[in-house]
Amino acid sequence: MYYQTDEIVSKKEFLKEFFKQGKNVGAVAPSSKFLVKKMVDPINFTNVKCIIEFGPGTGIITHELLKKMPSDSILLAFEINKEFCERLNKINDPRLVIISDSAEKLEQYLVEHKIDKVDYIVSSLPFAMIPNKVVNAILAIVTKVLSKEGAFIQYQYSLNVYKRLRTIFKNVDLNFTPMNLPPAFVFTCTN
Numbered sequence: 039m040y041y042q043t044d045e046i047v048s049k050k051e052f053l054k055e056f057f058k059q060g061k062n063v064g065a066v067a068p069s070s071k072f073l074v075k076k077m078v079d080p081i082n083f084t085n086v087k088c089i090i091e092f093g094p095g096t097g098i099i100t101h102e103l104l105k106k107m108p109s110d111s112i113l114l115a116f117e118i119n120k121e122f123c124e125r126l127n128k129i130n131d132p133r134l135v136i137i138s139d140s141a142e143k144l145e146q147y148l149v150e151h152k153i154d155k156v157d158y159i160v161s162s163l164p165f166a167m168i169p170n171k172v173v174n175a176i177l178a179i180v181t182k183v184l185s186k187e188g189a190f191i192q193y194q195y196s197l198n199v200y201k202r203l204r205t206i207f208k209n210v211d212l213n214f215t216p217m218n219l220p221p222a223f224v225f226t227c228t229n
């Protein structure tokens with residue numbers, strides 16, 4: 039019952055932030071449970087030490103990651119929306135670090151937290167709304183910090199980024215769910 043209420047509050051807050059700054063938020067509602075599952079399913083949580091999340095929003099994917107991550111692991115979540123950060127900061131879990139800054143700054147925060155290896159990067163960034171220069175900078179950092187066995191998992195509402203990801207990663211697995219508003223493609227990128 040509590041979860042349902044919380045879910046409704048989360049949807050309202052999401053819509054409010056979309057009307058305030060739609061370009062950055064990139065969606066009218068949090069991801070559906072079907073999309074969340076597709077984002078988390080490619081992760082092998084055994085031995086995971088560090089996961090990075092880009093654009094956690096109201097935390098729908100964050101909660102699922104925390105449910106499955108080992109107790110000695112860390113989740114660094116980058117979110118530029120201040121209201122969303124306030125909400126995320128209420129999640130009471132010592133493994134979660136909310137970073138109220140842009141995904142482009144990932145490297146700087148890895149140094150600060152003395153992290154040299156990232157197992158997975160789970161991203162909801164609305165690439166279609168972000169300037170090309172910034173997307174390129176983010177993807178360059180992703181490939182630099184991701185461990186050899188790691189994966190970059192990204193969802194988008196179009197296939198626009200597919201070609202670009204294929205030039206960067208050896209393998210890009212494409213998945214799709216119609217059960218989301220709007221329907222979404224999930225790219226799982228590995229080397």
Ligand SMILES: C[S@@+](CC[C@H](N)C(=O)[O-])C[C@H]1O[C@@H](n2cnc3c(N)ncnc32)[C@H](O)[C@@H]1O
Pocket residue numbers: 062063064065067068069092093094095096097098099116117118119122139140141142162163164168
């Ligand atoms: C489509 S929403 C996804 C929210 C949530 N992960 C979900 O799936 O419901 C995209 C999120 O990315 C955040 N965002 C946009 N640009 C960002 C950036 N450069 N760095 C970090 N977060 C960013 C937005 O504020 C928004 O919360």
